[in-house]
Amino acid sequence: MNTTPRSHRLHIGIFGRRNTGKSSLLNALTNQDAAMVSPIKGTTTDPVYKTMEILPIGPVVLIDTAGIDDESELGHLRIEKTKNILRKTDVALLVVDPAQGFGIYEEELISQFGKTKYLIVYSKSDLGTHGEGINVSTVTGENIHELKEKIADIFRSLEPEPRPVADLLETGDMVILVIPIDSSAPKGRLILPQQQVIRDCLDAGAICIATQPTELTEVFAKLAVPPKLVITDSQAFKEVAAQTPQEIALTSFSILMARFKGVLDYAVESAKIIDSLKTGDKILIAEGCTHHRQCDDIGTVKIPRMIESRTGSKPEYTFTSGGEFPQDLSIFKLIIHCGGCMQNRKEMQYRQAAAKAQSIPMTNYGIAISYMQEILERVVI
DSSP states (O other), rough: OOOOOOGGGGGEEEESSTTTOOOOOOOOHSSSOSOOOOOSTTTOSSOEEEEEEEEETEEEEEEEOOOTOOOOHHHHHHHHHHHHHHGGEEEEEEEEEETSSHHHHHHHHHHHHHHHHEEEEEEEEEGGGOOOOOOOOOTOOOHHHHHHHHHHHHHSSSSSOOOSSSOOOOOEEEEEEEOOOOOTTTTTSOHHHHHHHHHHHHHHTTEEEEGGGGGGGHHHHHHOOOOOOEEGGGGGGHHHHHHHHHSEEEEHOOOHHHHTTTTTTHHHHGGEEEEEEEEOOEEEEOOOSOOOOOOIIIIIIIIHHHHHHHHHHEEEEEETTOOOOOOTTTTSEEEEEOOOSSHHHHHHHHHHHHHTTTOOEEEEEEHHHHHHTHHEEEEEE
16 A cells, blocks of 8 residues: 555556667666666567656656567567557657668557657667657766656646546545455455545545444444445445445445446446346456455356356356456457456556447446346446
8 A cells, every 4th residue: 555556657658669779768767777778679578567756757657668660470479569558558658769760660659559648759869860859868868857847748738537436525524435354355455446445535535434344234323424425345235235224325446446447337338238148158257457366256256156146047258367358359248347456547448448349248346246236226326
């Protein structure tokens, strides 16, 4: 809980051909040897992530990528990974070596940037060659600070991210957070959506009370004033809904995440497909992080069990995690995603847009569970 989560940071992707100075630029921006630098082409193979705070920008994730001009068989795989970084990039830096010039590779990258804000950065200005854009030298430090200022200007021009819950609250409102502590709860800490919601409640000047489902009725009895909102882990929906008076607003952490990431409406609409699932239908269950799965894991065990109990069918499941998300979704009848706390807003919207473009319904854990427990209308806020 000591650092800004990666999903809340400005993502700055560094793109260009091999040996244009991308890795050197990352090192110069961070003032660290974060990326390996070598005159050998193709030194950067997989994307390199560096999370830190850079003044005057703030908390960022810098991502160094493989060269876009690697025509080898392995290079094509690296280029695909580079292109995937664009899905989560808020600001792109297109690094050009003046000796190579601006050509078809740079034009192709700009076309792929689409609506993503970008800057053209000519490297190696200490060698005396320049181009139209900002000219920097990672050797002398020329214009590195100016580049940071330009990135900060773009950041300030971006539409502010919405808040997980603060816009629903006023100063002094009371919020009850229902957090089960069971075998799936990480020892000694809270999971990221719980941390994010608690912090956002505090930023709004709200009063947070955290409890487990077994103590919720006792908490209600001890309160002189009813809470403005009850937020629960989705796995405890049924138990918490039974204890929470109808006049008190109820939702879950994963539903707040869908709202926060801008994917709520389609996720709610998509949940209704569950009742039409049949034996043999293919369902993609996607998680944004990688973790050790428990014997009663929500994604691989509990949700499939709920689906089969409700529909009487036996669908076929595909499970993905982390950065893995199939490009071809056409084989699936439904996608059920986790809350996406580890993905930034742009990545989650990309995933939903990919599903919508292929006419595949896509919902999330909390929405699917609340639909199957017939409380969806109550808990979507």
